[in-house]
Amino acid sequence: MKTVHPLPDAASVVPVRQPLISVDKLTVDMPLGRSGSSVRIVDGVDFTIGVGERVALVGESGSGKSLTARALMRLDRLAKLSGRVDFDGTDLLKLSDRDMGKLRGSSIAMVFQDPMSFLDPLMTIGDQVAETLRIRGIGKAEARKRALAVLDELGVDRAAERLDAYPHEFSGGMRQRVVLAMALVGEPRLLIADEPTTALDVRVQDQVLDLLDDVSTRRGLAVLFITHDLGVVAGFAERVMVMYSGRIVEDGEVASVFAKPSHPYTQGLIKAVPRIDQDLNTLYAIPGAPPPPLARPSGCPFHPRCDQRFDRCGVDLPALQPVGMSRVACHLLDGKGA
Amino acid sequence: MLAFRAYSWFLSRRLGLALLTLWGLASLVFLMIKLMPGDEAQMAAGADASAAQIEAVRERLGLDAPVIMQYFSFLGRLLRGDLGTSIVTLQPVLADLEKVLPSTLELVFIAMLLNLAVAIPAGIVAAYRQGGVFDATSRITAVMLGGMPAFWLALVLQYVLGSVWRVVPISGQQSYGMASPIVTGAPTLDALMALNFGAFFDALHHIILPAAVLAALFATQIFRTLRASLLGVLRSDFIMAVRAKGATARHMLVRHALPNSLNPVLTLSGTQAGAMIGSAVLVETVFARQGIGAYMFNAVAQKDAFAVLGSVMFIGTVVCLVNLVVDILQLLVDPRIRAAQLGSQGQ
Ligand SMILES: Nc1ncnc2c1ncn2[C@@H]1O[C@H](COP(=O)(O)OP(=O)(O)OP(=O)(O)O)[C@@H](O)[C@H]1O
Numbered sequence: 294m295k296t297v298h299p300l301p302d303a304a305s306v307v308p309v310r311q312p313l314i315s316v317d318k319l320t321v322d323m324p325l326g327r328s329g330s331s332v333r334i335v336d337g338v339d340f341t342i343g344v345g346e347r348v349a350l351v352g353e354s355g356s357g358k359s360l361t362a363r364a365l366m367r368l369d370r371l372a373k374l375s376g377r378v379d380f381d382g383t384d385l386l387k388l389s390d391r392d393m394g395k396l397r398g399s400s401i402a403m404v405f406q407d408p409m410s411f412l413d414p415l416m417t418i419g420d421q422v423a424e425t426l427r428i429r430g431i432g433k434a435e436a437r438k439r440a441l442a443v444l445d446e447l448g449v450d451r452a453a454e455r456l457d458a459y460p461h462e463f464s465g466g467m468r469q470r471v472v473l474a475m476a477l478v479g480e481p482r483l484l485i486a487d488e489p490t491t492a493l494d495v496r497v498q499d500q501v502l503d504l505l506d507d508v509s510t511r512r513g514l515a516v517l518f519i520t521h522d523l524g525v526v527a528g529f530a531e532r533v534m535v536m537y538s539g540r541i542v543e544d545g546e547v548a549s550v551f552a553k554p555s556h557p558y559t560q561g562l563i564k565a566v567p568r569i570d571q572d573l574n575t576l577y578a579i580p581g582a583p584p585p586p587l588a589r590p591s592g593c594p595f596h597p598r599c600d601q602r603f604d605r606c607g608v609d610l611p612a613l614q615p616v617g618m619s620r621v622a623c624h625l626l627d628g629k630g631a
Numbered sequence: 632m633l634a635f636r637a638y639s640w641f642l643s644r645r646l647g648l649a650l651l652t653l654w655g656l657a658s659l660v661f662l663m664i665k666l667m668p669g670d671e672a673q674m675a676a677g678a679d680a681s682a683a684q685i686e687a688v689r690e691r692l693g694l695d696a697p698v699i700m701q702y703f704s705f706l707g708r709l710l711r712g713d714l715g716t717s718i719v720t721l722q723p724v725l726a727d728l729e730k731v732l733p734s735t736l737e738l739v740f741i742a743m744l745l746n747l748a749v750a751i752p753a754g755i756v757a758a759y760r761q762g763g764v765f766d767a768t769s770r771i772t773a774v775m776l777g778g779m780p781a782f783w784l785a786l787v788l789q790y791v792l793g794s795v796w797r798v799v800p801i802s803g804q805q806s807y808g809m810a811s812p813i814v815t816g817a818p819t820l821d822a823l824m825a826l827n828f829g830a831f832f833d834a835l836h837h838i839i840l841p842a843a844v845l846a847a848l849f850a851t852q853i854f855r856t857l858r859a860s861l862l863g864v865l866r867s868d869f870i871m872a873v874r875a876k877g878a879t880a881r882h883m884l885v886r887h888a889l890p891n892s893l894n895p896v897l898t899l900s901g902t903q904a905g906a907m908i909g910s911a912v913l914v915e916t917v918f919a920r921q922g923i924g925a926y927m928f929n930a931v932a933q934k935d936a937f938a939v940l941g942s943v944m945f946i947g948t949v950v951c952l953v954n955l956v957v958d959i960l961q962l963l964v965d966p967r968i969r970a971a972q973l974g975s976q977g978q
């Protein structure tokens with residue numbers, strides 16, 4: 294089972310931050326086989342992450358979280374992207390491949406779900422961590438020294454002796470630390486973590502989360518954290534964005550969203566979190582399943598599963614609009630519902 | 632020291648395996664000799680041997696003894712390097728092979744280099760730009776080359792490049808009067824050792840077309856295998872992680888994707904080395920080169936049984952050695968194979 298963290302109280306005050314990355318009308322189209330046609334997976338996403346801010350991105354499987362995250366670094370070679378991704382004032386979608394490459398690893402870095410499959414089985418740990426620096430022309434000895442320092446910082450025991458070991462000689466938790474070291478060694482300002490703890494067992498999950506918490510505080514590192522686990526969101530993030538069928542449907546401070554979710558989908562997700570004192574028979578699940586990107590319903594894509602839908606919902610697509618400190622995409626908030 | 636012991640233990644296991652394979656091959660060869668129609672003594676002595684000569688050979692080879700004894704003395708002769716006597720050259724088969732083999736090995740070696748030098752970069756580009764123009768044209772080329780009869784390719788190239796355009800000689804291994812003192816028996820190598828660069832380039836000029844034909848026959852397989860293997864690797868997660876570090880496409884391909892796709896290519900090139908020596912029969916014949924191919928071709932044509940079987944034995948040995956080298960290369964590339972084969976000391 295997943296760890297259940299207590300949900301925090303509402304009403305913590307929001308500090309205003311300098312924006313680090315601003316995403317505007319981002320779309321991601323993936324090709325359909327060899328046919329030449331494509332399918333829109335991410336359908337116009339806007340958000341901003343401030344310097345040093347920790348933002349969680351949640352949503353059911355297939356909602357487009359990973360593709361959104363990878364689009365920020367232009368990692369999918371097959372994806373067609375449109376919109377803007379402004380990082381430090383430059384639109385990343387307009388950069389040449391070469392310039393984008395320079396930013397990867399040094400300005401924006403990423404850690405992934407399964408630490409084993411994200412390590413090259415044929416290269417030593419030391420070389421893989423140092424590689425981020427070596428690519429940038431830093432000398433072998435210096436790169437190795439800095440790799441060792443990061444591995445030490447992340448609590449890889451006997452790091453000095455194990456620089457020349459291979460991934461298969463490490464345990465799952467240690468591998469995730471190595472992957473994290475690979476991401477941090479280039480001293481990025483934004484770390485994208487795509488379900489970095491899902492493949493780990495509970496005890497190790499908590500260790501890695503603490504580590505991430507620590508490092509991001511110490512380095513003033515902004516983190517975009519993708520997860521299914523709302524408990525983790527509560528414990529780690531300041532802000533949460535909820536994604537459904539390729540769009541953001543709610544975005545707000547963790548405390549206020551959890552205390553008073555505005556979007557029926559967010560309400561359903563929170564209701565579906567099991568509580569320690571809960572009778573197993575009363576476990577809630579949102580009825581139905583998310584639509585495949587090729588068969589997205591008209592109007593509000595959530596309407597076939599929504600228990601509060603009304604006539605407009607099947608026709609008009611609700612826009613993401615400010616509601617208090619949050620943003621919500623639901624017709625109910627136009628006050629024309631019920 | 633521990634690593635050294637782990638490696639020598641691995642090597643001795645592999646050598647043992649190679650010897651077992653050769654023993655199997657020798658037994659097969661023995662069986663083939665026994666199953667050949669006609670009188671074995673007559674065969675060994677040659678078609679126009681006198682009755683007395685035939686009896687002398689029968690005696691020398693112990694052909695009156697029980698089959699099992701013959702088998703053991705056959706193995707014994709093999710161990711002493713006695714592969715029988717050619718009825719055509721009247722020389723021991725081993726002595727004949729020593730004369731022709733270096734030239735073949737040189738041809739096969741250069742063909743293998745050409746093969747890999749063309750197929751590997753082509754496979755990398757085709758896989759990286761899957762569905763692109765280069766991918767499409769190289770795949771069509773591979774299908775056409777793969778479906779082309781080898782002798783036809785050899786003859787066409789010989790005609791076009793050798794007779795019409797005259798950019799390369801059509802046959803032989805060196806120009807008249809260009810021969811260097813024979814040290815190894817391989818013309819380019821001998822020229823190089825004599826520091827005779829004119830002769831070296833002359834020999835190279837002669838070998839390039841036959842080697843290219845031989846390479847073309849095999850490069851299509853390497854290309855297809857590498858392309859398929861790379862396509863799989865390029866889809867794997869760690870490639871995305873490497874890109875996320877800011878690696879250039881070139882760095883990603885050369886340092887990560889290629890090493891991880893190499894295993895099936897290594898295995899295949901090991902098999903190919905043996906098959907190439909087989910195909911040398913054809914190429915050497917078409918291009919009038921000396922070598923084990925031409926030797927075997929003549930041996931078959933003249934029903935020179937011991938020359939054929941001796942050659943088979945020799946090729947088998949070369950194949951076993953090449954596979955040993957492939958095993959070692961795979962060990963060097965992949966730490967997981969190292970761990971499995973050598974135990975933890977090997978690391
Ligand atoms: N390479 C691809 N080509 C085509 N479609 C893809 C590709 N990768 C993902 N998709 C589709 O895009 C949609 C969103 O995928 P994505 O991986 O972003 O979801 P996710 O929200 O990260 O889900 P999960 O929680 O399971 O990781 C899915 O429907 C998936 O089938």
Ligand code: SF4
Nearest residue numbers: 593596599606623624
């Ligand atoms: S817009 Fe309508 S269907 Fe969509 S979430 Fe709001 S109420 Fe439900």
Ligand SMILES: [Mg+2]
Nearest residue numbers: 358359360487
């Ligand atoms: Mg995902």
